[in-house]
Amino acid sequence: MTKLPRAQPRPLDQFSNLSAKPCAACDVRSLGLCEALGDDELGRVSSIARLKSYPAGTPIFHEHSPAELRFNIVQGHVKLYKLLSDGRRQIIGFLGRGDFLGLGSEEDYRYSAEAVDDVQLCAFRRPDLEGLIDMYPKLEHRLLSMASIELEAAQDQMVLLGRKTACERLASFLLSLSRAQARRGDDPKTVSVPMTRADIADYLGLTTETVSRTFTRLKQDRVIRMLDSSRIELRDLRELEGLANG
């Protein structure tokens, strides 16, 4: 059996329309924005959406640049972050399959977005998407509901950043990864963690060293176990929940 080449940035997909794989066959339709539409309404979507690929580490857009595109995430993970003038960084969220990218940015993007692992996005130009929303008001309802979910996540994160200890933060983080996986239909006890320690630290308001030390403690306490470099087994969800909420 010949070894397949490792999945590389597929140059042919860089900017293709969806004639090959129309929206009706979309993997993430039931998770994302298009859940609001019926099969018969997807034709319009196919005609304005473009599939784009971003290898791990690639920027998708930068804070303050004109918000020309909105995206559905088809595959991979995206981090959203803001920088202070001296380089301090706060990651304000991680998005995955089915999430909508570009919420809340009107004229300009209000944060930067970067691919964590290899990412595939379904891109809409802003006026095209607005036209689609005018045609199908159900989409506006769905967007409001998705914005509400984001807002709730942001509020939980404020509690985490303002009031939780390092250990509580990490436990909360692992649980939120687990719940996100469960939502997408995967095993909640085996979370995949594609982001680096530095990313986790900048998301939790800590340093890489503190994140690493806290991981070590959780391993020693048999609450988690490393399966491989990017997969962690959560050995006791109950206990983790106890750790997460004080």
Place this chain on the structure above:
Amino acid sequence: MTKLPRAQPRPLDQFSNLSAKPCAACDVRSLGLCEALGDDELGRVSSIARLKSYPAGTPIFHEHSPAELRFNIVQGHVKLYKLLSDGRRQIIGFLGRGDFLGLGSEEDYRYSAEAVDDVQLCAFRRPDLEGLIDMYPKLEHRLLSMASIELEAAQDQMVLLGRKTACERLASFLLSLSRAQARRGDDPKTVSVPMTRADIADYLGLTTETVSRTFTRLKQDRVIRMLDSSRIELRDLRELEGLANG
């Protein structure tokens, strides 16, 4: 001249409909949700809205209780907070005139809300509001736009809580009060601060002592000046912005 009695909870207003003062004459219409509607469309709103009063310190609703009502804030300030099991509190936002209260809570409220000073709210029962939205889809658009603004504020607050120093947090807080006032048409250099040090601390992820010490430093550095117990003059907005962003 006889001394007027101090403004007390107006018992007659506790739960009155709006026949006396219909929506067309509403002070905050141009700021809030109803900005989306024309004069001719306000009749429906008047018929389902009820004006309610809450004296300072009164709870408006509690996290996890059924989200039966949504509100427009007509007068005063409301704080939204979440508690951890051991009593640690994080205030996730302050709302004022024109803001919408109840965003993002579907079945149950996702946070508690309490009157900071004397508050007047315009309350809608959830099904009534949903009926109104079905009738006027412009309202859904307006709600999405208001949710986006809240989301952006939440993201800024994550940067503050995750990465800013005590001094940067307080400076950012004063500036955001100033900007909120400017939006409502008041002087941005004289902010009114109706909340206690404990509230500010729980909003900024600090303790009352640290907030107090930081206020003292800003006073000594002539960046701010206390006008009276709840009003602060911002003497140099430029410098404050420098302090706020590192």
Place this chain on the structure above:
DNA sequence: CGGAGCTTTGATCTTCCTCAAAAACTGTGG
């Protein structure tokens, strides 16, 4: 005038950060 609740100030302590270096991975090319 007096008391309850805020606010301020002081002294000490703790958690997490900073700086430094070793260890473990990752991917590349021979």
Place this chain on the structure above:
DNA sequence: CCACAGTTTTTGAGGAAGATCAAAGCTCCG
């Protein structure tokens, strides 16, 4: 398959920002 260069992660020692504990000063009202 292995060597090695670059990156990421882990571990250690010491330091600093802010928390905690304690007490005194203010304010606002009755």
